[in-house]
Structures are given as C-alpha cells and as structure tokens.
Amino acid sequence: MKTKLSIITLALVPCLAAAQLPETGIKQSVxxxxxxxxxxxxxxxxxxxxxxxxxxxxxxxxxxxxxxxxxxxxxxxxxxxxxxxxxxxxxxxxxxxxxxxxxxxxxxxxxxxxIANIPNDPRFGELWGLNNEGQTGGVVDADIDAPEAWTISTGSRDVVVGVIDTGVDYNHADLSANAWINPGEIAGDGIDNDGNGYVDDVHGINAITNSGDPMDDEGHGTHVSGTIGASGNNNEGIVGVNQDVSIAGCKFLDASGSGSTSDAIKCIDYMVGLKKFGCKHTRIK
Structure with missing residues (x-):
C-alpha cells in the first residue's frame, strides 16, 4: 500500500485542541x-x-x-x-x-x-474577557461535523503528517499509537540506516541539533499534534480530527519556544526527502 505524505507547517497557526494537551498560541512579532x-x-x-x-x-x-x-x-x-x-x-x-x-x-x-506567552493555568481558556474565541455558549452545529466525517473515514496510518513545531512527545498516551515510525531506520543502533543524514530518526528530527530525536521539551507541538491526530477510541484523553494517522515530528522551536526560519526550512526539506528515503507516497501537500 502506498503512503500519502502531507507536509503541514503548524508552528505558525493557533492551537485548537482541548485543554488536556498544553495550551499555547503564536506571537505576531519576529x-x-x-x-x-x-x-x-x-x-x-x-x-x-x-x-x-x-x-x-x-x-x-x-x-x-x-x-x-x-x-x-x-x-x-x-x-x-x-x-x-x-x-x-x-x-x-x-x-x-x-x-x-x-x-x-x-x-x-x-x-x-x-510561540506566545500564554499562561498554563488550566482554566485560562474559560476567561473570555481576556481572550474571546467564542468558547462560552455559541451556535449549535457551528463546527466541522467531525462525527459525520468519521462515518466515511477516521483516517489512516498510511497518511504521514509532518508537524513542524517544538517537536512531538511520541510517548504521550494519546499520541504514541499514531507516532510515525521511519521504515528505513533501526531504532537505537546509532547508525544512519536510510542514509538521509540523520541517525536514528525513527519518529522525525530535531533541526536545531541535527539529530534524530524530535522529542518536545516545550509542549506546543504536542498540543498541535493532538488536534491533528490524538488516537480515537482508546478511552484516553481527547481525540484528534484524524483518529488514525502517522505523525512525524520536526522540531525547530527550542524549549523557550523560539526558532529560526532556516531550521523550519530544514524540517520541510526533511519531509520532502522522505519520498526518497523510505516513505513512498502518492502526493505531497
């Protein structure tokens, strides 16, 4: 079966997921x-x-x-x-x-x-007077009709989504089942098995350190990943738009939430390169 590879640059868009994954936002200044x-x-x-x-x-x-x-x-x-x-x-x-x-x-x-300096207080999202996103009340059925979409498809592990952000906690209880696994790498052997320039990039890369470990040390990328693909029907936390998907972490923002354009482009280059190194696909978005 062929794999569909989607490149989605998500470090520069607002967060939409529920509060069980870290709440953060995006600054306008650079x-x-x-x-x-x-x-x-x-x-x-x-x-x-x-x-x-x-x-x-x-x-x-x-x-x-x-x-x-x-x-x-x-x-x-x-x-x-x-x-x-x-x-x-x-x-x-x-x-x-x-x-x-x-x-x-x-x-x-x-x-x-x-990323923006949004407080981590769990009920901050309810303070519509400070930041109004229509979170109280609202119009019935003003949503994306996810349950209706899920009657057609709940997603597929054959779709790879690159999250270019602060990284991804691929061990997270609601994300581990949907973490992308590089078919060309052997985990933990200290060898660049697929020859793409990154050692042990089993779940993605860290563009800051040029290493194969995209573990999130800030939280924003994990939050975004939850919106995209927190596992469904696992009796755990929330559910993503895609209940089944493969999330590849591409870390270019550090623990302080800062990163360079050049490292973000490096992440995009990595995702493009997957079509040559172990990830067959029919299209790139």
Missing part, C-alpha cells in the same frame, strides 16, 4: 538573526556561479562534499536553497550585494519566531 541569510539560487546557476556569489559576501554554508549544495536543503527546490552564514559584514550589506549577483533569485533575512 526578529531577524544578525549573521545568517536565506538564499535562493536561479535555476541556471552553476556550482561555480553559486560559489562566486557566496564568496562575494564571505559566506559559509553546510557543504560536506563541496558541491555548493547546502547539506540541509538537498531536496527542497532541487537544492536551490542555502543558508549563508555571514562574517565580516552586516547582513544588510550582504543582501545589497547578493541582490545584484547573477546567480541569486532572491535573498532574505533568517528570522526567528517564537
């Missing part, structure tokens, strides 16, 4: 890093042209085999993205130079984003 840029090369840019562009601003990239393809973005846009680590000049100066270079399609700042 800040730029002071020493890195995200660059997209033109389709016709050769390795030599890429190197010239990078050298013009004295930038470094993660490139273990010297092919001018960033190791962290090998699959997304056919390797045309790169994170430039800038030294010796400001990012503003570097952007000005790169915009004029024939190899560059666009360049932008590497931003840092963070």
């Amino acid at each position: 800040t730029a890093t002071s020493d890195s840029l995200i660059v997209k090369y033109k389709k016709n840019a050769s390795a030599q042209m890429r190197k010239q562009a990078r050298s013009s601003v004295k930038a470094k990239i993660s490139d273990s085999n010297s092919d001018e393809i960033d190791d962290n973005y090998k699959f997304l846009l056919s390797g045309r993205l790169a994170k430039f680590n800038i030294t010796g000049m400001s990012t503003k100066e570097a952007i000005k130079l790169l915009k004029k270079h024939q190899a560059i399609e666009y360049v932008e700042l590497d931003y840092r984003v963070s």
